[in-house]
Amino acid sequence: MKILVIMKQTFDTEERIVVEDGQISEDGVEFIINPYDEYAVEEAIRLREAHGGEVTVITVGPERAEQALRTALAMGADKGMIVDDEELDAPDEYTIAKVLAAVVADLDYDIILGGYMAVDDGSAQVGPRLAELLSIPHISTITKLTVDGDKVEVEKDVEGDVEYLEAKLPVLVTAQQGLNDPRYASLKGIMQAKKKPLQRLDLDDLDLDEDELEAKTETLEVFLPPEKEAGKILQGEQKEQVKELVHLLRNEAKVI
Amino acid sequence: MSKNGLVLADVRDGELRHVTLECLAAASQVMEDGVVTVAVLGSNAKDLVEKLSHYGADRVVTVTNPKLDQYTTDAYLQAFLQVIEKTDPDVIFTGHTAVGRDVSPRIAARLQLGLVSDCTAVDRVDGKIVFTRPIYAGKAFVKKAVREGEVFATLRPNNIAALEADTSRSAVVEELDVTIADDSLRTLIKELVRKTADGVDLSEARIVVAGGRGVKSAEGFQPLYELAEVLGAAVGASRGACDAEYCDYALQIGQTGKVVTPDLYIACGISGAIQHLAGMSNSKVIVAINKDPEASIFSVADYGIVGDLFEVVPMLTAELKEVLVEN
Numbered sequence: 001m002k003i004l005v006i007m008k009q010t011f012d013t014e015e016r017i018v019v020e021d022g023q024i025s026e027d028g029v030e031f032i033i034n035p036y037d038e039y040a041v042e043e044a045i046r047l048r049e050a051h052g053g054e055v056t057v058i059t060v061g062p063e064r065a066e067q068a069l070r071t072a073l074a075m076g077a078d079k080g081m082i083v084d085d086e087e088l089d090a091p092d093e094y095t096i097a098k099v100l101a102a103v104v105a106d107l108d109y110d111i112i113l114g115g116y117m118a119v120d121d122g123s124a125q126v127g128p129r130l131a132e133l134l135s136i137p138h139i140s141t142i143t144k145l146t147v148d149g150d151k152v153e154v155e156k157d158v159e160g161d162v163e164y165l166e167a168k169l170p171v172l173v174t175a176q177q178g179l180n181d182p183r184y185a186s187l188k189g190i191m192q193a194k195k196k197p198l199q200r201l202d203l204d205d206l207d208l209d210e211d212e213l214e215a216k217t218e219t220l221e222v223f224l225p226p227e228k229e230a231g232k233i234l235q236g237e238q239k240e241q242v243k244e245l246v247h248l249l250r251n252e253a254k255v256i
Numbered sequence: 257m258s259k260n261g262l263v264l265a266d267v268r269d270g271e272l273r274h275v276t277l278e279c280l281a282a283a284s285q286v287m288e289d290g291v292v293t294v295a296v297l298g299s300n301a302k303d304l305v306e307k308l309s310h311y312g313a314d315r316v317v318t319v320t321n322p323k324l325d326q327y328t329t330d331a332y333l334q335a336f337l338q339v340i341e342k343t344d345p346d347v348i349f350t351g352h353t354a355v356g357r358d359v360s361p362r363i364a365a366r367l368q369l370g371l372v373s374d375c376t377a378v379d380r381v382d383g384k385i386v387f388t389r390p391i392y393a394g395k396a397f398v399k400k401a402v403r404e405g406e407v408f409a410t411l412r413p414n415n416i417a418a419l420e421a422d423t424s425r426s427a428v429v430e431e432l433d434v435t436i437a438d439d440s441l442r443t444l445i446k447e448l449v450r451k452t453a454d455g456v457d458l459s460e461a462r463i464v465v466a467g468g469r470g471v472k473s474a475e476g477f478q479p480l481y482e483l484a485e486v487l488g489a490a491v492g493a494s495r496g497a498c499d500a501e502y503c504d505y506a507l508q509i510g511q512t513g514k515v516v517t518p519d520l521y522i523a524c525g526i527s528g529a530i531q532h533l534a535g536m537s538n539s540k541v542i543v544a545i546n547k548d549p550e551a552s553i554f555s556v557a558d559y560g561i562v563g564d565l566f567e568v569v570p571m572l573t574a575e576l577k578e579v580l581v582e583n
Contacts, residue, residue, distance in 0.1 A: 017395040123373045125361040132365035137442035160506040164446040178505040216370025221399040231558035242571045253541040255520040
């Protein structure tokens, strides 16, 4: 099986966010594979273990994003591809999907996996957009995947309900939490990853013109939410605290 | 300048989801003098016309193809594309829900549009429609606008107030026939298992009762469900509780889980890891119940009770029963 994984490097989820000069500061920040994409990488490796074939991990991002690909290679992916071009300075989901579609157009694939969203921008757009550009079906927020011949059987999370679906390959699926437990890269894996092929591409390699990639949306402002002030810790007998809480919720906060 | 707005309705189990009314309010707010149209798909689309007109729709387009009774990406994509072609909107809104999240990026890709997803506020600034949306699960926010083409956005449930119902309003109704060929449907639904049938959906809930590691076991969630029932609330959980297998990941709230902004969030036995706070700290009012007075959840809570949740939560349920019944 030819398996592709689209992934993104994101801030570690433990990072605090600092805004500097109207932008999110990257100073001293730890980067990780977007956690939802990590489920996709794990699932891709399991598919290859079960069916044979090859896993290629693909990202669009700055030079540092190469580290996320190396981590995926250390987990067990076979090949990495990164599109890094300074013309891609303020991409939106439209842009990223176009770039990925150009990369994928030159590859053979049976299935494409990705996270259903990235924990940084949280837009949940790139997977379905890419599927549309490739004219293949997609199934989002999956929690179980079985490939049987040219068919996939999938469990999908629909806001807490579970849908069981079937589709023919090729298909793009996006991972939801619960799909699997991603493995840690072993020391052996990390050593091996250094020797695995990692291809760097720019827009010229993809025959893409920056004009056709111009973002359709723009960011006007970045800001932090107002600092939440610690509230009132209730005092006294527990029973009295509970009575006071209900009173406050009804009469002060007016939420019940 | 006349602007046409289009809302793609979100219908679940034959009922309009509240976020559709929120989309109508947002559309009405950013329109200058245009017409707000709602598209409703499915066999019972016509039953929903009256409600939609009361909440701000000027025109309702119904598509009653039986292939639209259950959501599939391909069928909805085709139907919505045909509605868009017919209504030629300048602005398109839908909910950031399972349906909206799944189909909107495909519509946007097909029509080469920008899409601003998961918006929590919409404004009109100098003639431009400006969206506010959370990034890093609410640790920060951005204001975004569409530079080119039609304005298309998905709106997070529960953040934009619906209009007051005006029962004197009525909408123009049009039926649209769409053709959906059998072989154009590339995914087949075998079965849908309802797990949330009796509960309140987390993403639209006005009140959320959430449990963490302090709940100690799957059975430990029972008092939380009892409290939720009295309040008409949804039950959620921290990652700790999900990882410990006290509950399903579908309940998880946090940076790698659902992000919720209810009016009231009651955190029970949750310590308040930064990833969890990212998912709930923008709730309007937060109550924390925790044995540990040093727990960081208290730093974001409006009201805190230091105590054992297994004592406090049942007491709270009993007190609420009494007070709410009186009224």
